[in-house]
Amino acid sequence: MTANKNMRILIVDDFSTMRRIIKNLLNDLGYTNTAEADDGSSALTALAQGSFDFVVTDWNMPGMTGIELLKAIRADDRFKTLPVLMVTAEAKREQIIEAAQNGVNGYIIKPFTAQTLEEKLGKIFERLGAAA
Amino acid sequence: MAAVMEAGSARAALVERLQHALDALEQGDEAGWRRELDTIAAWRTQPMMQGLGRLARELAQTLGELPPTHGAGDLDDACARLDHVVAMTEQASHKTLDLAEQCRELADQLKATTLSGEQTRVVDQIRAGLSEMALAQSYQDLTGQIIRRVAGIVRRVHEGFGELGLPPPEKKKDDGLAGPAVAGLDKNAFSQDDADDLLSGLGL
Numbered sequence: 001m002t003a004n005k006n007m008r009i010l011i012v013d014d015f016s017t018m019r020r021i022i023k024n025l026l027n028d029l030g031y032t033n034t035a036e037a038d039d040g041s042s043a044l045t046a047l048a049q050g051s052f053d054f055v056v057t058d059w060n061m062p063g064m065t066g067i068e069l070l071k072a073i074r075a076d077d078r079f080k081t082l083p084v085l086m087v088t089a090e091a092k093r094e095q096i097i098e099a100a101q102n103g104v105n106g107y108i109i110k111p112f113t114a115q116t117l118e119e120k121l122g123k124i125f126e127r128l129g130a131a132a
Numbered sequence: 133m134a135a136v137m138e139a140g141s142a143r144a145a146l147v148e149r150l151q152h153a154l155d156a157l158e159q160g161d162e163a164g165w166r167r168e169l170d171t172i173a174a175w176r177t178q179p180m181m182q183g184l185g186r187l188a189r190e191l192a193q194t195l196g197e198l199p200p201t202h203g204a205g206d207l208d209d210a211c212a213r214l215d216h217v218v219a220m221t222e223q224a225s226h227k228t229l230d231l232a233e234q235c236r237e238l239a240d241q242l243k244a245t246t247l248s249g250e251q252t253r254v255v256d257q258i259r260a261g262l263s264e265m266a267l268a269q270s271y272q273d274l275t276g277q278i279i280r281r282v283a284g285i286v287r288r289v290h291e292g293f294g295e296l297g298l299p300p301p302e303k304k305k306d307d308g309l310a311g312p313a314v315a316g317l318d319k320n321a322f323s324q325d326d327a328d329d330l331l332s333g334l335g336l
Binding site: 091092100104105107108 | 322
């Protein structure tokens, strides 16, 4: 599966600066169809309204966290196959395992580089292509 | 009415203690009268010590709601994290400033070539934008100063509490998220490579 550059990506982070940085990096990679949410619940609202193809989410956010968002996405028939990339400062082994067990598609530890984001996106699309 | 009764009984207790102290003094029982006076002194300082103990606990909880590190109290840990915040934002700001300067030089090189009026106008706008970006980085200096000041206050308060010899605050159950790893403090944090190894082991 080659990545469709028009895919609609939801960026979820409580820090507007980080949302902006991720958005700019995605734009540089050719993904310009993005929207933003500042926590898990507003992300779920956005997901229910728009047809998103991909979610990039932080973990630690006030309100609904990223892991809760991931669980809610996987529990919902409409979104359960939606790719989720976690971009987070949480760097503990147990947390990475928890995210993997809950069906995360990729895990990036902040601070990260543009190259890491590109690599992880590529890997996710490659795996999804292989599975399709 | 209850307050009057309480004041009355406190007064009676005080009279009793003083009487015992006087008896001990008259009998040449130095340890005895010292003990009675210490008890009276403790009555006076107990509410203050309780208040300080509560304050110390609250402060530790407010500022120390962070994962525990080895060999450092919550407040030391909080201060170390604040210092780390300053260092990280400083580093990021410097990088931004370096890049803005490099880009301004490139814009200057462009202006030195033959450009149309429209192109010159665009280059000028780019240069102005880069200057604004550099200016906006001054936030780091200001926030860094505020953070350092707060860390200084917390350290002094912590030292003050340490000198009072208050009982250590109870350790809370550590069930929160760890947040960003701090170099030298979080010894079991994962790097991206560690995470990749772990994920590939899990079939991702």
